[in-house]
Amino acid sequence: MTRAEILRGAAARLRAAGIEEPLREARMLLAEAAGFDRATLTLRLEEPPAPEEAERFEAWVSAREARRPMAQILGRREFYGRAFRVTSDTLDPRPDSEALIEAALEALRRRGLAAPRILDLGLGTGCLLLTLLAELPGARGRGIEASPAALEVARSNAAALGLEGRADLRSGDWLTGVEGPFDLVVSNPPYIREEERPELAPEVARHEPAMALFGGADGLEAYRRILADLARVLAPGGAAAFEHGHEQRAALTALAEAHGFALEEARDDAAGRPRVLIFRRQGEKTSEMTENAPF
Ligand SMILES: C[S@@+](CC[C@H](N)C(=O)[O-])C[C@H]1O[C@@H](n2cnc3c(N)ncnc32)[C@H](O)[C@@H]1O
Structure with missing residues (x-):
């Protein structure tokens, strides 16, 4: 043949x-x-x-x-112009998440920091933190991941991109034990509602790790955990950038406001759906940035 x-x-x-x-x-x-x-x-x-x-x-x-995802079969996915290793232990990086990169880069540009300190909660492949570090040669980052297998993939991606010297990637449970301060916190936490499980494509439901997908009954469980402790690790004038489900913008904004944060920017993904929210502490302005301390 x-x-x-x-x-x-x-x-x-x-x-x-x-x-x-x-x-x-x-x-x-x-x-x-x-x-x-x-x-x-x-x-x-x-x-x-x-x-x-x-x-x-x-x-x-x-x-x-x-219905195994192509990225798991090929072992890689391109995200923001770079190749990331993908396995069945990691979320397949989504083009939607590139909106978070754009928003985060702009939030840092507004702050004019030469050496921003960045924290990524829920690394997966590491595509968010590692892309930001690759785009910002002066930046340093910390990444937290609860899955040991995903953490190993994120570390291998950091090494492949030559970023391991600026990326401190650790095992952990959201902000537990994490010491700041960070100028930017980014997170794409699991945000799918439990009841949406039957509607998911087979690629997602059968082959992607459940802990990367589901955010409890209303999809907001991880945001609640993170927001409850966020002020402790955010530098004065710092920003937090969250990816969210397209129906969660109002609920996540209300949750963040209840924890003392103000909306700085809301951004849609390339398909025009609500996807990213940036918050800062209530009462702070971006012009109030303080000098960067060494990481
Ligand atoms: C939606 S995935 C995002 C992965 C990657 N940041 C991306 O955008 O492709 C969420 C990630 O959070 C991790 N995670 C779940 N619960 C966690 C926890 N309690 N602490 C830290 N990471 C957690 C999952 O294992 C998964 O890698």
Whole structure:
């Protein structure tokens, strides 16, 4: 059989499994299995695949048929222009979260800090903290993650990006035992409501870690835990940037206000849905920034 023939068969299987772009994904998997870029695959479609290539491709197509996310099969996902290692222990970084990066970078720009101290709560792959550190060569960061397996992935991503010298990545439970001060706290905590579980895509429900997804009955449990202790670790004039579910903007704003924070900015994701909120302490202005102390 030629590559073109096995590709057609795989695309038909993926279509039957409910995958929306079966041919595109089958091509990506075959290119990866062959070790080719897409152009080379196109040129060599009429050749038969090498035996180990065919074996790899078959295993990956079966995994995709079972709705394993592409990022877990390929072992990586591009986020804000950089490749992050992804496993079944980490959330697959979402394009939606790039809105949090943009908002956080602007919040730091407004504050004019040359060497901001950043804290990321719930690292997963580390895509938020590591992207911010890569974008801000003067910044230093701390990251907290409750899953030991996800923490190992975040550390490997820090090393691959050459950022381990500026990223202190630790095991922990939100802010318990974390000492500040930080100029920016970012978090994309689990925020899906328990009752939404049956509506999730199979890729998410079957293959992504539950502790990265579910935020209790109303989806706000993690925000409550974080907000209760946030003022303790935030530097004077500091900001907290949260990703949230698209229906949670009002509830999260009310929760933050009840804990003494004021809304600084609300931002939508690329699809136009409410996605990010930035808070600062009530009564503070961004112009009241203090000098940066060493990390
Ligand atoms: C929605 S994922 C976000 C991962 C990553 N920041 C991203 O945006 O792709 C939430 C992360 O929080 C972690 N987490 C859950 N409970 C935690 C806790 N109590 N303390 C610290 N991290 C926790 C999960 O393991 C998961 O990695």
